[in-house]
Amino acid sequence: MQGSFFRRSSAAGLPAGSGSALPALLLVGLFFIVPVVALLLRSVTDPEPGLQNYAALFGSGTYVRVFLNTFLVASVVTAVTILVAFPVAWMLAIMPPAMGSVVFGIIILSMWTNLLTRTYAWMVLLQRTGVINRALMGLGVIHEPLPLINNLAGVTIGMVYIMLPFMILPLVGTLRAIDPMTLRAAALCGASPFEAFRRILLPLSLPGIAAGGLMIFVMSLGYFVTPALLGGTSNMMLAEMITQTVQSLLNWGLGSAAAFVLLVVTMALYAIQLRLVGAKHAGGGI
Amino acid sequence: MLLDYDRLGWLRVALVGFTAAVAAFLLLPVVFIVLLSFGSSRWLAFPPPGWTLKWYQQLLDDPTWIDAALTSARIAAMAAILAVVIGLFASFSLVRGEFRGRQVLRGLLLTPMVLPVVVFAIAIYAFFLRIGLAGTTVGFVIAHTILALPFAIIPITAALEGFDKSIEDAAIVCGASPLQARLRITLPSIRIGIFSAAIFSFLASWDEVVVAIFMASPTLQTLPVKIWGSLRADLSPVVAAASSLLVGLTLCLMIVTALLRRKLSR
Known part of the structure; x- marks a missing residue:
């Protein structure tokens, strides 16, 4: 009873304290659950009842390649993000605050900058005649421009750029929660820095790495903007395929089926993530 | 060590x-x-052969860019207000409610943040086509409010969990009505959470591309849709000018946030 904003919920015959969640529940129910369920129904009824959309999806080499490519990109992005984020989070956790706050500022600036702006910058930076290719050629590292855009390399660079803050920020929390005494004890007992890292620091930060990594994998699976702009036609990802199927081909049945597959995979991984970190901390980046 | x-x-x-x-x-x-x-090269050569303000000139002379920015601001403001108000009410129930399924409810309300936006985008687009809300401001605001809601609920519930309820109870014991106690004691105490919620939900709508691409009509375009269209057509430097203004806006927002947080947490 004490939960609701106006303390009226039990009078209305609702479970104690649930009343003030009603507007949110109505909004999400009517404009989120209903449309999503309607879409899923469409995947088995459009153009006619049956599973033919799913048969088309899994029976065609083109679509299977899109699935595989989506998993490949998400895996590569997740792995690279973890490897890059860990040392940075480690330093941020122990750096003097004055230095750390500069790096935090840069992370927030990059994270809050418009997504399209960041992707646009990478499109210009990575193109054949772009700054990166010219700089590398100027330094004599390469003689021919590297193909950095419209392929896996471009998507990886662009996506890792976007995902890094979502990995670094939660990891800083994980690392700060580790008691430095445990590592001091390891050193006293004769552990080399490498051993202390492998047997203490890494295992203790593993839950944070797993939770963050899973979140990034899930986010990457359904990503649309960056792969569409930095990726090539030969390695299209699922979100772009769904958009094209619905928007250009007007094939709602097939698009809905692909969306349902994406939904099932995402929700299954989300459930695992909730197990790992608990519902409370599922917010991740914010 | x-x-x-x-x-x-x-x-x-x-x-x-x-x-x-x-x-x-x-x-x-x-x-x-x-x-x-600020570079003068039409072909985005870098370092630029010279410096110029003409891309900003072109940007500000083009009413479609201004319109798109105003549309974005209008939709984001409405979505943020709705998300914060609805999220505030929901947070009280999520933090203090004593009913079964509270965690399920929380999970449900946070789902729009986890579900790939593209799935929600085509679902709500199909739904709005049917009920005649596709391409309308109302449709835009509803869809963006759904996406912004988790970004409002997370900081507000966090702030509410950190607030000691016995202070509110003390106010009631001293004669305040429950509503008065909430408005005058609880809300001011969780203002940092509410403030973060407002910023995050505004940004969630302001930066949103995928739903917007579906929802937009020739007469109703948000800024990201306008940028998206330009990026697909060509890499015009006008987009760089628009982008720089967005970076400037982000910086202002960061500074305001830092200052307000410092002030509010005193």
């Missing part, structure tokens, strides 16, 4: 170097785009 900054030895040099490199990587596109917007 791996968690002792002063005793890391040679490792510290390597790790600080790496951190600096990653910070530079994160900063590179933002700085680059601002420099580029």
Whole structure:
């Protein structure tokens, strides 16, 4: 009873304290659950009842390649993000605050900058005649421009750029929660820095790495903007395929089926993530 | 001594170097785009052959850009207000309610943040086509409010969990009505959470591309849709000018946030 904003919920015959969640529940129910369920129904009824959309999806080499490519990109992005984020989070956790706050500022600036702006910058930076290719050629590292855009390399660079803050920020929390005494004890007992890292620091930060990594994998699976702009036609990802199927081909049945597959995979991984970190901390980046 | 900054030895040099490199990587596109917007090359040559303000001139002379920015601001403001108000009510129930399924409810209300936006985008687009809300401001605001709601609920529930309810009870014992106690004691105490909720939900709508691409009509375009269209057509430097203004806006928002947080947390 004490939960609701106006303390009226039990009078209305609702479970104690649930009343003030009603507007949110109505909004999400009517404009989120209903449309999503309607879409899923469409995947088995459009153009006619049956599973033919799913048969088309899994029976065609083109679509299977899109699935595989989506998993490949998400895996590569997740792995690279973890490897890059860990040392940075480690330093941020122990750096003097004055230095750390500069790096935090840069992370927030990059994270809050418009997504399209960041992707646009990478499109210009990575193109054949772009700054990166010219700089590398100027330094004599390469003689021919590297193909950095419209392929896996471009998507990886662009996506890792976007995902890094979502990995670094939660990891800083994980690392700060580790008691430095445990590592001091390891050193006293004769552990080399490498051993202390492998047997203490890494295992203790593993839950944070797993939770963050899973979140990034899930986010990457359904990503649309960056792969569409930095990726090539030969390695299209699922979100772009769904958009094209619905928007250009007007094939709602097939698009809905692909969306349902994406939904099932995402929700299954989300459930695992909730197990790992608990519902409370599922917010991740914010 | 791996968690002792002063005793890391040679490792510290390597790790600080790496951190600096990653910070530079994160900063590179933002700085680059601002420099580029002042460059005179139509073909985005860098370093630019000369400096100019003509891309800003073109941007401000083009009413479609201004319209798109105003549309975005209008929709984001409405979505943020709705998300914060609805999220505030929901948070009270999520934090203090004593009913079964509270965690399920929480999970449900946060789902729009986890579900790939593209799935929600085509679902709500199909739904709005049917009920005649596709391409309307109302449709835009509803869809963006759904997406913004988790970004409002997370900071507000966090603030509410950190608030000691016995203070509110004390106010009631001293004669305040429950509503008065909430409005005059509880809400001011969780204002940082509410403020973060407002910022995050505004940004969630302001930066949203995927739903917007579906929802937009020739007469109703948000800024990201306008940028998206320009990026697909050509890499015009006008986009760099628009992008730089967005970077400037982000910086202002960061400064305001930092100042307000400092002020509010006193």
